[in-house]
Amino acid sequence: MNKxxxxxxxxxxxxxxxxxxxxxxxxxxxxxxxxxxxIFDPQTRFFVGTEWFxxxxxxxxxxxxxxxxxxxTGSILAIEIPLGIAIALTLPRKGWGVSACMVLLALPxxxxxxxxxxxxxxxxxxxxxxxxxxxRSLGISYNYSQNxxxxxxxxxxxxxxxxxxxxxxxxxxGLRSIPDAYYQAAKIDGASNWAVFRFIQLPKMQSVLxxxxxxxxxxxxxxxxxxxxxxxxxxxxxxxFLSQYxxxxxxxQFDLGPAAAFSIIYFxxxxxxxxxxxxxxxxAGKREEQ
Amino acid sequence: xxxxxxxxxxxxxxxxxxxxxxxxxxxxxxxxxLGRTQAGKTTLMRIxxxxxxxxxxxxxxxxxxxxxxxxxxxxxxxxxxxFINYPSMNVYDNIASxxxxxxxxxxxxxxxxxxxxxxxHIEHLLDRLPQxxxxxxxxxxAMARAMVKDCTLLLLDEPLVNLDYKLREELxxxxxxxxxxxxxxxxxxxxxxxxxxxxxxxxxxxxxxxMTQFGPTTQVYHNPACVETGLIFSDxxxxxxxxxxxxxxxxxxxxxQVALQGHLAGxxxxxxxxxxxxxHLSVKNPGSHAxxxxxxxxxxxxxxxxxFVHVHFNDVxxxxxxxxxxxPRLGEAITFYVDPxxxxxxxxNNQLEAAPPVALQNGKAA
Numbered sequence: 001m002n003k004x005x006x007x008x009x010x011x012x013x014x015x016x017x018x019x020x021x022x023x024x025x026x027x028x029x030x031x032x033x034x035x036x037x038x039i040f041d042p043q044t045r046f047f048v049g050t051e052w053f054x055x056x057x058x059x060x061x062x063x064x065x066x067x068x069x070x071x072x073t074g075s076i077l078a079i080e081i082p083l084g085i086a087i088a089l090t091l092p093r094k095g096w097g098v099s100a101c102m103v104l105l106a107l108p109x110x111x112x113x114x115x116x117x118x119x120x121x122x123x124x125x126x127x128x129x130x131x132x133x134x135x136r137s138l139g140i141s142y143n144y145s146q147n148x149x150x151x152x153x154x155x156x157x158x159x160x161x162x163x164x165x166x167x168x169x170x171x172x173x174g175l176r177s178i179p180d181a182y183y184q185a186a187k188i189d190g191a192s193n194w195a196v197f198r199f200i201q202l203p204k205m206q207s208v209l210x211x212x213x214x215x216x217x218x219x220x221x222x223x224x225x226x227x228x229x230x231x232x233x234x235x236x237x238x239x240x241f242l243s244q245y246x247x248x249x250x251x252x253q254f255d256l257g258p259a260a261a262f263s264i265i266y267f268x269x270x271x272x273x274x275x276x277x278x279x280x281x282x283x284a285g286k287r288e289e290q
Numbered sequence: 291x292x293x294x295x296x297x298x299x300x301x302x303x304x305x306x307x308x309x310x311x312x313x314x315x316x317x318x319x320x321x322x323x324l325g326r327t328q329a330g331k332t333t334l335m336r337i338x339x340x341x342x343x344x345x346x347x348x349x350x351x352x353x354x355x356x357x358x359x360x361x362x363x364x365x366x367x368x369x370x371x372x373f374i375n376y377p378s379m380n381v382y383d384n385i386a387s388x389x390x391x392x393x394x395x396x397x398x399x400x401x402x403x404x405x406x407x408x409x410x411h412i413e414h415l416l417d418r419l420p421q422x423x424x425x426x427x428x429x430x431x432a433m434a435r436a437m438v439k440d441c442t443l444l445l446l447d448e449p450l451v452n453l454d455y456k457l458r459e460e461l462x463x464x465x466x467x468x469x470x471x472x473x474x475x476x477x478x479x480x481x482x483x484x485x486x487x488x489x490x491x492x493x494x495x496x497x498x499x500x501m502t503q504f505g506p507t508t509q510v511y512h513n514p515a516c517v518e519t520g521l522i523f524s525d526x527x528x529x530x531x532x533x534x535x536x537x538x539x540x541x542x543x544x545x546x547q548v549a550l551q552g553h554l555a556g557x558x559x560x561x562x563x564x565x566x567x568x569x570h571l572s573v574k575n576p577g578s579h580a581x582x583x584x585x586x587x588x589x590x591x592x593x594x595x596x597x598f599v600h601v602h603f604n605d606v607x608x609x610x611x612x613x614x615x616x617x618p619r620l621g622e623a624i625t626f627y628v629d630p631x632x633x634x635x636x637x638x639n640n641q642l643e644a645a646p647p648v649a650l651q652n653g654k655a656a
Binding site (some may be wrong): 059179181182184185188189190191194199200202203204 | 316336339342361366367368370371372374376378379387388392499586
């Protein structure tokens with residue numbers, strides 16, 4: 001076969017190249033640029049090597065924020081994934097209830113993030129908020145702006161309220177794709193509900209669950225708006241997560257060098273965790289196959 | 291065990307899915323449920339299994355009424371059109387799953403799984419997962435799962451439909467042997483007349499929720515009790531033409547005249563429907579006793595060993611099944627021949643009045 005050489009084909013690649021360059025590579029390189037230099041103005045700059053990275057890695061307040069971030073992401077994953085599966089299993093399979101449930105579930109996902117923060121900020125207030133008032137009138141002392149534990153619970157509950165629907169919708173889609181014959185076959189075998197879940201529903205949901213966990217991990221690891229609106233990172237620093245700390249560093253204190261260095265580390269952490277998780281899950285799937 | 295359905299009906303909303311079906315299935319029998327898509331085959335099987343209760347009627351097992359008894363207590367097994375296996379279990383665990391749920395001893399489970407796997411020719415695949423198997427192997431696994439327990443009723447719902455041609459032939463040839471020498475009642479649903487004939491046993495023909503006929507498969511084929519059975523149990527569907535008996539002759543609506551001889555001798559005066567199977571029509575003249583008919587070629591389907599020529603004449607469309615490859619031009623006038631001794635006659639109520647002798651039904655025209 002004769003290959004036809006046509007250099008015009010490069011023009012077809014050009015749009016993709018430009019989009020990737022503008023959307024990803026150029027901004028990222030700017031950050032890299034800042035992370036290795038001390039820049040005062042466009043003319044005055046000094047190369048500092050890895051100094052900013054060292055400074056960031058030794059920052060104990062950053063360590064605290066990272067630990068808080070890990071606990072936060074861990075707890076919302078531990079709540080949202082099982083809860084999402086459980087709700088998906090109880091949803092109706094046909095009839096008018098399906099569309100009703102879908103609309104209700106999609107509602108929290110449609111609300112802008114800072115509106116979610118505002119809603120919970122007001123809802124949880126002990127003086128005028130319905131939620132806060134009810135909890136107080138039950139005799140439980142609750143004040144998210146003063147008690148770190150209350151602030152934590154509120155932030156976690158808010159995220160569960162906001163994002164569990166996403167897991168539910170993903171799982172529901174996975175469940176809907178299981179042919180009815182599977183359930184009949186299990187019924188004929190006399191399999192228990194647990195066995196049906198463990199050996200039919202869960203394996204069939206595996207791929208959507210991987211996507212669900214990845215999305216919820218990345219999103220919660222980068223959470224900024226809702227806690228910022230709700231607690232502003234307080235009381236003290238008790239609900240200051242990585243994004244907020246980064247913003248404070250870059251915008252509040254104008255430490256652009258360390259902020260850039262930290263941005264890169266932040267990005268690498270998310271990339272690394274996602275990659276490890278994905279590889280482990282996919283390999284586990286393969287090992288099971290062998 | 292003997293399974294007896296008595297006046298079973300299934301009505302869902304305003305639709306009748308099963309209409310007053312009664313049938314008795316003998317122990318160890320192989321029963322084919324033949325009908326078009328939506329004829330109610332799957333619903334009837336689900337009722338037999340106990341997956342759904344009938345709206346009316348009763349189900350008896352060895353004389354005991356089991357209507358409404360849960361499927362787990364019935365000792366049935368079912369194989370579906372889709373290949374249904376537990377996705378996260380390997381082939382061994384899949385086959386073993388019904389036995390494990392029965393609480394059988396481990397050694398006995400192993401013995402049974404191995405022997406069933408050998409029977410199904412999948413003994414080398416026992417530690418694979420279903421998604422690593424070909425369609426044929428997946429369906430073999432599903433069948434092994436159904437056969438491993440000594441069920442009294444085995445339901446196969448179009449199990450070969452989703453397999454490609456070669457695998458279908460292979461498994462179909464094995465099925466009757468696999469199930470021979472068992473006490474199990476086997477019910478096998480299919481839409482294909484050829485499959486029913488190849489599998490043998492008994493055949494129940496379903497049409498729009500009714501059971502039109504039940505009997506030994508070849509007997510049903512040779513004596514379709516009504517026009518519908520004839521249409522369902524012929525591929526291509528039996529060719530039909532209106533006819534009338536007057537003055538001692540049979541006049542076809544196509545303008546041809548047939549003497550009332552042989553099996554047609556007893557036809558009454560009045561209207562009838564005449565049927566003739568495609569393989570009993572020929573473009574070659576079989577002799578002077580044949581009626582010559584003319585028509586226009588509408589379509590020619592060539593399968594290789596055979597050609598199906600669709601012809602049109604006097605508002606009737608017929609199909610001629612002819613051996614070998616033929617390539618008639620579309621719209622071309624064609625002469626074909628029908629042997630009056632091979633005509634089926636149905637009455638105004640669509641019931642069979644006369645069927646050609648079996649010896650003449652076998653074998654090709656010409």
